[in-house]
Amino acid sequence: MSTLSDATETVFRVKPGDTVSFSKTIGESDVYLFAGITGDFAYNHVDEERMRATPYGRRIAHGALLVGFMSNCSTRLVDTFTDTGDGFTPVSLGYDGIRFLKPVFIGDTITVTYRVAAIDPERQRSTSEIAIVNQHGETVTVARHIMKWVRNDPAAAR
Numbered sequence: 001m002s003t004l005s006d007a008t009e010t011v012f013r014v015k016p017g018d019t020v021s022f023s024k025t026i027g028e029s030d031v032y033l034f035a036g037i038t039g040d041f042a043y044n045h046v047d048e049e050r051m052r053a054t055p056y057g058r059r060i061a062h063g064a065l066l067v068g069f070m071s072n073c074s075t076r077l078v079d080t081f082t083d084t085g086d087g088f089t090p091v092s093l094g095y096d097g098i099r100f101l102k103p104v105f106i107g108d109t110i111t112v113t114y115r116v117a118a119i120d121p122e123r124q125r126s127t128s129e130i131a132i133v134n135q136h137g138e139t140v141t142v143a144r145h146i147m148k149w150v151r152n153d154p155a156a157a158r
Contacts, residue, residue, distance in 0.1 A: 013082040014126055019115040020076040022069060026061050028106050034065045060103040066110070066141050067095060070130050073114035074145055077128070091147040093125070103139040109135040114145070124149045 024030075035041050043050045044060055051059050071092070080088050104110060108131050118127045127150050132141040 009087065013088075014077065014119070015115050015117050016118060018081050019026065020073050020080055021111055022076060022111045023073050023109060023111040024069065025109040026065075026104060026106055031059065031061055031067065031106055034062050034068075038062070038064065041063070043110065058074060059093055059106055061108075062102045063141075065099075066100070066104060066112075066132060069110070069112045069141070070095060070114065070143060070145065073112050073130065074128070074147065077114055077116070087152050088149045089152055090126075090147050090149050093143075093148050095130075096144045096146065097116070098141070098143040100141050102134070102138055104132075104134065104140050110140065117144075124151075 031045055032053075035045055040062060044054070044056070045062055046059065048059055051057065074090075074092060082090070112130065112132045114128055114130050116126055117129045119125075120127070125146055127146045128147070130141075130143045130145055131139055134140050
């Protein structure tokens with residue numbers, strides 16, 4: 001546990017270097033269910049025949065699906081390193097610098113690694129670096145995540 005105090009009395013339960021990971025094999029059902037939820041039925045995700053004629057040669061997973069796996073890791077970080085009674089609610093302020101460096105294909109196994117890089121006690125924020133690698137060890141996606149640690153109001157819980 002890392003405690004950083006300033007005028008706002010911010011207490012962080014995470015510290016730079018705290019890391020969580022998540023691995024998953026991307027199934028056809030993942031892609032189709034995500035397409036159904038979002039309405040993104042672009043042919044590069046759902047039309048195998050059409051994708052055979054492209055440089056990719058097959059369907060690729062939605063980039064936004066990968067962002068969802070990043071969110072999985074931010075939740076794992078909170079669940080692993082915080083206590084729900086610690087007086088703060090962590091909320092996502094967003095993902096910056098998302099880059100899809102290589103395609104993720106149906107059948108690929110990805111590992112998302114989420115590492116706290118910095119803490120800003122004045123703004124009550126943590127910044128994390130995210131990397132997604134495939135089963136070949138190739139980095140396919142990178143991003144930064146900013147989380148705000150909002151102080152709970154005990155009076156509001158009554």
